[in-house]
Amino acid sequence: MNQEANDRLLLRERARPADSRLATRLRTWLLRHAQVFFGSLGRLARTPVSTLMTAAVIGIALALPTGLHLLLQNLQQLSGGWEGAAQISLFLREDTSEGEAEALLAQIRKLPEVAGAEYISREAALAEFQRLSGFGEALAALDENPLPAVIVVSPGLLHASPAATEALLGRLRALPAVDLAQLDMQWIQRLYAIMAIVERTVAVLGLLLALGVILVVGNTIRLAIQNRRDEIVIIKLIGGTDAFIRRPFLYSGFWYGLLGGILGLVLVGAAVIALDGPITELAGLYQSSFSLQGPDAATVGLLLGGGILLGLAGSWLAVGRHLRAIEPR
Amino acid sequence: MIRFTKVTKRYPGTNDALSEVSFHMAPGEMAFLTGHSGAGKSTLLKLIALLEHATRGQVIINGQNLAKVPRRRIPYVRRDIGIIFQDHRLLYDRTVFDNVALPLIIEGFPEREIGRRVRAALDKVDLLRREKAYPVTLSGGEQQRVGIARAIVTKPPLLLADEPTGNLDPELSAEIMALFEQFNGVGVTVLVASHDLDLISRMGRRMLTLKDGRLVGDTGAGAAA
Numbered sequence: 001m002n003q004e005a006n007d008r009l010l011l012r013e014r015a016r017p018a019d020s021r022l023a024t025r026l027r028t029w030l031l032r033h034a035q036v037f038f039g040s041l042g043r044l045a046r047t048p049v050s051t052l053m054t055a056a057v058i059g060i061a062l063a064l065p066t067g068l069h070l071l072l073q074n075l076q077q078l079s080g081g082w083e084g085a086a087q088i089s090l091f092l093r094e095d096t097s098e099g100e101a102e103a104l105l106a107q108i109r110k111l112p113e114v115a116g117a118e119y120i121s122r123e124a125a126l127a128e129f130q131r132l133s134g135f136g137e138a139l140a141a142l143d144e145n146p147l148p149a150v151i152v153v154s155p156g157l158l159h160a161s162p163a164a165t166e167a168l169l170g171r172l173r174a175l176p177a178v179d180l181a182q183l184d185m186q187w188i189q190r191l192y193a194i195m196a197i198v199e200r201t202v203a204v205l206g207l208l209l210a211l212g213v214i215l216v217v218g219n220t221i222r223l224a225i226q227n228r229r230d231e232i233v234i235i236k237l238i239g240g241t242d243a244f245i246r247r248p249f250l251y252s253g254f255w256y257g258l259l260g261g262i263l264g265l266v267l268v269g270a271a272v273i274a275l276d277g278p279i280t281e282l283a284g285l286y287q288s289s290f291s292l293q294g295p296d297a298a299t300v301g302l303l304l305g306g307g308i309l310l311g312l313a314g315s316w317l318a319v320g321r322h323l324r325a326i327e328p329r
Numbered sequence: 330m331i332r333f334t335k336v337t338k339r340y341p342g343t344n345d346a347l348s349e350v351s352f353h354m355a356p357g358e359m360a361f362l363t364g365h366s367g368a369g370k371s372t373l374l375k376l377i378a379l380l381e382h383a384t385r386g387q388v389i390i391n392g393q394n395l396a397k398v399p400r401r402r403i404p405y406v407r408r409d410i411g412i413i414f415q416d417h418r419l420l421y422d423r424t425v426f427d428n429v430a431l432p433l434i435i436e437g438f439p440e441r442e443i444g445r446r447v448r449a450a451l452d453k454v455d456l457l458r459r460e461k462a463y464p465v466t467l468s469g470g471e472q473q474r475v476g477i478a479r480a481i482v483t484k485p486p487l488l489l490a491d492e493p494t495g496n497l498d499p500e501l502s503a504e505i506m507a508l509f510e511q512f513n514g515v516g517v518t519v520l521v522a523s524h525d526l527d528l529i530s531r532m533g534r535r536m537l538t539l540k541d542g543r544l545v546g547d548t549g550a551g552a553a554a
């Protein structure tokens with residue numbers, strides 16, 4: 001470079017980036033962000049062991065509630081499969097004719113909440129009772145069939161919750177031909193109560209572990225800030241804004257969160273694979289084709305997105321607390 | 330450009346580091362700040378660079394009363410001041426080029442402009458061939474020149490230097506001073522703290538002398554020979 005051109009460049013009136021075109025400024029801004037974004041990843045990659053350790057802590061903390069959430073999802077799916085057991089028995093009035101009963105059956109089958117309904121005539125009921133109860137002889141002594149006709153209603157999958165089933169029961173009970181409507185809901189209610197407890201536990205645990213992730217990332221970033229103290233001082237001295245100084249640390253938090261999320265996903269996936277065999281075997285013993293479902297797209301998104309958000313939150317916390325304290329002297 | 334009005338700086342539990350200092354430097358002026366170590370030279374420079382706030386009195390830089398600059402505006406005030414530190418204050422994990430480019434990156438200069446300006450600045454301090462080196466591989470004098478390149482690369486209207494020739498041999502010191510004069514020649518205000526009285530007196534510029542925090546001598550503006 002020749003001396004004259006240099007002097008002209010350095011000594012002429014001060015050029016300001018603000019004078020350049022908007023597109024140029026935007027491109028520069030994006031370039032800087034991309035540089036810091038990947039630069040902070042590179043910085044983490046230069047200390048792979050400590051980075052992985054931090055990411056592993058985050059991963060485990062995220063995997064725990066995710067795993068429980070997955071368990072719950074599977075349980076809900078399984079209880080959906082048991083919906084056949086949540087049957088409502090409608091005992092029809094004695095004076096209901098065969099034809100009326102058929103009409104009623106058709107009417108009930110059309111209800112959106114109902115998955116299926118089956119009609120058991122008085123004769124069929126008697127035959128079944130005779131077969132199963134062992135009172136065949138005694139019943140034969142009766143000159144009249146004491147059993148009413150029954151319609152057995154199975155609520156649909158979407159309406160299997162206790163409240164919805166209860167509502168359906170009320171509607172069916174109001175039908176004129178129905179003498180008595182019965183539902184044994186106790187076990188469903190118990191199951192749902194247990195699931196509600198598990199759900200709440202997952203929420204509380206998730207909240208605590210999220211807090212843990214924030215603190216882990218916060219502490220890691222705090223150490224990174226301490227390590228780069230001199231650099232921060234120098235950048236402040238030559239006019240770097242807080243935002244400029246904050247940027248690499250926030251991006252580090254982002255990467256920690258993302259890496260932790262990915263590790264958490266790997267852990268959950270490994271657990272699902274490890275458990276799937278024995279569970280399929282157990283389900284087979286119950287004549288069920290149930291098999292463990294892995295995390296769905298929403299769960300994966302929540303895990304990765306949540307990890308990133310927590311990472312950012314942790315670094316934001318650390319940066320907010322500690323950058324201010326570092327001032328050039 | 331620089332106006333001190335009865336400025337006093339007191340650190341808790343000590344005597345006044347500066348007391349009742351008043352002077353004025355016009356834009357485009359060049360002056361030297363001298364005095365024994367502990368006389369208050371560094372404190373005075375720190376007040377200008379907003380590293381410290383005056384306990385009493387008023388410091389006005391570039392028309393801005395520094396006492397009234399809110400915290401978030403401080404970086405923008407500092408961008409107008411090129412500071413050369415006695416201890417260089419370089420980033421040791423970055424190359425010479427990246428160190429000099431830092432002020433331009435902070436200000437958001439476009440990439441192409443950064444390359445041209447950094448090389449021009451490095452050429453000025455005769456370090457162009459070391460642009461890829463890391464500061465630790467440089468001598469003290471070379472590190473000092475990297476610091477100077479970083480201070481001038483944005484062509485700030487005010488240049489402060491704290492003992493810039495402290496580690497340099499006389500020949501190099503003279504070169505650096507000539508560089509400051511060159512910048513001063515194009516309108517940059519230059520204030521150099523130094524106790525190298527030999528060199529300063531040869532320059533024949535305005536001289537502010539501090540003693541125990543008081544301004545005891547000022548050869549006055551226009552004293553240039």
